[in-house]
Amino acid sequence: MESTLTEEQKEIDFQNKIDSGIVIEPKDWMPERYRKQLTRMMSQHAHSEVVGMLPEGNWITRAPSLDRKAILLAKIQDEAGHGLYIYSAAETLGTDRQEMLDQLHSGKAKYSSIFNYPTQNWADIGSIGWLVDGAAIINQTALAKCSYGPYSRAMIRICKEENFHNKQGYQILAYLMKGTKEQQEMAQDSINRWWWPSLMMFGPSDADSPNSDELLRWKVKLHSNDFLRQRFIDRTVPQAEAIGLTLPDDKLKWNPETRHYDWGEINWDEFYAVIKGNGPCNRERLKARVDAHENGAWVREAAQAYAQKHFN
Amino acid sequence: MSDENKNTQWDLWEVFTQKKTGAPHEHAGSVRAPDSEMALMNARDVYSRRNEAVSIWVVPANYIVASTPEDQGPFFDPSNDKVYRNPNFFKTPSGIKQIS
Numbered sequence: 001m002e003s004t005l006t007e008e009q010k011e012i013d014f015q016n017k018i019d020s021g022i023v024i025e026p027k028d029w030m031p032e033r034y035r036k037q038l039t040r041m042m043s044q045h046a047h048s049e050v051v052g053m054l055p056e057g058n059w060i061t062r063a064p065s066l067d068r069k070a071i072l073l074a075k076i077q078d079e080a081g082h083g084l085y086i087y088s089a090a091e092t093l094g095t096d097r098q099e100m101l102d103q104l105h106s107g108k109a110k111y112s113s114i115f116n117y118p119t120q121n122w123a124d125i126g127s128i129g130w131l132v133d134g135a136a137i138i139n140q141t142a143l144a145k146c147s148y149g150p151y152s153r154a155m156i157r158i159c160k161e162e163n164f165h166n167k168q169g170y171q172i173l174a175y176l177m178k179g180t181k182e183q184q185e186m187a188q189d190s191i192n193r194w195w196w197p198s199l200m201m202f203g204p205s206d207a208d209s210p211n212s213d214e215l216l217r218w219k220v221k222l223h224s225n226d227f228l229r230q231r232f233i234d235r236t237v238p239q240a241e242a243i244g245l246t247l248p249d250d251k252l253k254w255n256p257e258t259r260h261y262d263w264g265e266i267n268w269d270e271f272y273a274v275i276k277g278n279g280p281c282n283r284e285r286l287k288a289r290v291d292a293h294e295n296g297a298w299v300r301e302a303a304q305a306y307a308q309k310h311f312n
Numbered sequence: 313m314s315d316e317n318k319n320t321q322w323d324l325w326e327v328f329t330q331k332k333t334g335a336p337h338e339h340a341g342s343v344r345a346p347d348s349e350m351a352l353m354n355a356r357d358v359y360s361r362r363n364e365a366v367s368i369w370v371v372p373a374n375y376i377v378a379s380t381p382e383d384q385g386p387f388f389d390p391s392n393d394k395v396y397r398n399p400n401f402f403k404t405p406s407g408i409k410q411i412s
């Protein structure tokens with residue numbers, strides 16, 4: 001049925017739908033820009049999950065016990081699953097998965113800056129679960145209420161699984177903090193390196209975030225970057241104190257008037273350097289993804305050939 | 313043909329899972345797979361790592377026929393104006409067991 005509404009009227013109707021809390025589904029009319037922005041956000045989120053498997057994968061062969069190895073494997077498998085949920089959801093907007101992967105492999109698409117940092121010791125696996133997954137939980141819990149159905153449903157699924165990741169990481173650090181002096185120092189060193197990059201996960205400050213207004217209006221984003229970052233800090237500081245870790249920010253202080261923690265300043269030069277491709281591991285991460293794709297080509301070919309032979 | 317097979321992400325399948333016996337199958341998401349066997353295995357690996365399914369259906373996405381948002385008005389019209397399908401429509405003396 002041809003719609004006789006003007007583009008302008010369709011956009012007004014669309015905004016009204018969003019404002020009244022109606023969830024947008026794949027076959028609904030949507031502004032091209034909404035489709036484009038969401039495709040970008042979702043595909044980059046999916047890329048982040050899959051690239052995120054790499055820093056942790058680094059320690060599978062060196063996990064301190066068989067139990068911890070099995071647990072780490074399960075966590076990493078979850079991340080693969082999360083990536084797949086989000087690729088599936090992103091595809092409903094009309095972009096083929098191969099195109100999204102091509103953009104990742106060519107360096108055109110971004111993924112979360114945090115995964116460009118190296119895992120230097122076992123304690124880093126703890127920091128990742130506690131801080132990185134902790135930050136992800138805050139972000140994803142907010143996104144579970146976003147206006148696009150497939151994305152919000154994928155987030156709900158992910159949120160259920162993310163809590164194990166967070167707890168697993170925190171438990172690693174809590175255990176180390178009860179150990180030898182060396183183990184405590186390793187844990188402290190680890191969070192010294194992961195704290196600030198974790199705060200950067202929430203993105204630039206709102207004044208420097210050009211897409212924010214539009215995304216908030218369309219309920220693709222539910223809160224500002226600064227709001228979520230503050231929520232993460234408020235939640236995490238007591239957790240650090242409870243196990244004897246000192247967060248590497250001497251300006252961190254509870255403010256009884258605002259009822260939030262005051263804290264120092266992010267080094268934004270580092271953030272922009274990393275997202276431009278000059279973090280410690282950017283090239284290594286991209287190479288690992290491209291290699292995996294190319295070295296796996298024979299599997300895809302063989303499976304396709306088998307299917308054509310037996311199922312047609 | 314070989315190059316095509318290298319760069320394909322395989323066909324799209326929609327996945328429906330049944331949480332426990334007696335429950336309906338619900339749409340869980342999609343997977344990519346070259347054939348039905350792998351579609352089922354991929355669906356199990358992606359959508360039931362935590363015992364969320366006792367049964368899984370996979371359907372090639374292009375076999376699904378769906379109503380469209382434009383249909384919302386006329387297609388579903390007959391259900392909108394027959395309020396007497398709802399028992400609350402009927403006014404009867406209150407306080408009587410099993411029928412009020």
